[in-house]
Amino acid sequence: MIQFLGALLLTGGSTALGLGAANRLRARTNALHALCSALQTMDRELSFRLTPIPELFTLLAKTAEPPASDFFQCCAEGVTGEAPRLITSLWEQAIDKTLPELNKEDRRILLPLGNVLGRYSAEDQRAAISEAVSDLERAACQSEEIHIRKGRIYSILGLVSGTFFVILLL
DSSP states (O other): OHHHHHHHHHHHHHHHHHHHHHHHHHHHHHHHHHHHHHHHHHHHIIIIIOOOHHHHHHHHHHHSOTTHHHHHHHHHHHHHSSSOOOHHHHHHHHHHHHOTTOOHHHHHHHHHHHHHTTTSOHHHHHHHHHHHHHHHHHHHHHHHHHHHHHHHHHHHHHHHHHHHHHHHHO
16 A cells, blocks of 8 residues: 555656646746746837836736736836836846746746847837847747647656656665
8 A cells, every 4th residue: 555655656756756747847838928928018118109108017917917017017016016116127027027937938038038128219219129029039930849849748748757666666
């Protein structure tokens, strides 16, 4: 009975590790899609309403999908808090704090946008946003391909490795 329970726990644990790896791939894809959608909304707001950046961050915190909503909530709190900070440093800290699923390349795409927001004309800001959106959409497509290709492999590999170890130990 104890051997059966141990075998079940070993197989279940390794399967959970495989599923966790697959979920991390999915989380990156979802984060990239949410950011693309939020940045497109930001572009429209700057284009048609010329919404100020603090108000824009608050709007996106309410309307965007997670984790983009968390990101913009962090930005809104930093801009409108007791000690308002520069958007550049605030943007970088919000990326680090709320978007852990992004890789270095994704962060490299987002970071320059923080240098442009609130500093330049609406057209320059919109151009930077459009460039970031196109790069993030490309990264999201690549992330989807990786998730499709490797997600199943990770899940199956977790199950198979657990079964292998059970057979090995018996």
